[in-house]
Amino acid sequence: AQSVTQPDIHITVSEGASLELRCNYSYGATPYLFWYVQSPGQGLQLLLKYFSGDTLVQGIKGFEAEFKRSQSSFNLRKPSVHWSDAAEYFCAVGAYSGAGSYQLTFGKGTKLSVIP
Amino acid sequence: NAGVTQTPKFRVLKTGQSMTLLCAQDMNHEYMYWYRQDPGMGLRLIHYSVGEGTTAKGEVPDGYNVSRLKKQNFLLGLESAAPSQTSVYFCASTPDSLRGPYEQYFGPGTRLTVT
Helix, strand or coil, X not given: CCEEECCCCEEEEXXXXXXXXXXXXXXXXXXXEEEEXXXXXXXXXXXXXXXXXXXXXXXXXXXXXEEEHHHCEEEEEECCCCHHHXXXXXXXXXXXXXXXXXXXXXXCCEEEEEEC | CCCEEEECXXXXXXXXXXXXXXXXXXXXXXXXXXXXXXXXXXXXXXXXXXXXCCCEECCCCCCCEEECCCCCEEEEEECCCCHHHCEEEXXXXXXXXXXXXXXXXXXXXXXXXXX
């Protein structure tokens, strides 16, 4: 079974500083990887996804993530954080089960606080 | 396109009461999912459906039932609510995933409190 670990529960950065949120996954086959963002009281919005090809993927709101198979990681980065980026971020891995169903497994999330 | 909608947005139940949460999607998606979100736990899959008339258990199915009578709707039922079911519930959908992986599209959530 697949699993996702987000080692940082809470990160605080200053506005304008760079950001990296860590994500490690465990899955035996080619992973389908996602980052979602959740603002307070809202649903989840897709930031970016990786299925295959170029290991550096660009997403919305200036975010990017790099897939590193050797490290089983899919870390999310942003060069300059804005106050509006304060939210909770979830990494997820998608996988097919033996019965042919498709599911996402989510990490427990990293809450980002931004100091003005 | 409304995407994925959830009804109601908020609900307070007393222990032992029953209720049904409705999820609707207008994207003609095959797969639909119900999750619960609790602080520090991320999202945990309750039940899912791979098509009209089908349902399957997820990671935390106990105390919940589901039905998918129409392709566009996925209902989550609590027959006898317990305080442990206090949570935020999210519905999600995705296209026919047998044709390739897709992201899941999420509804806005239902905040349920059981007293």
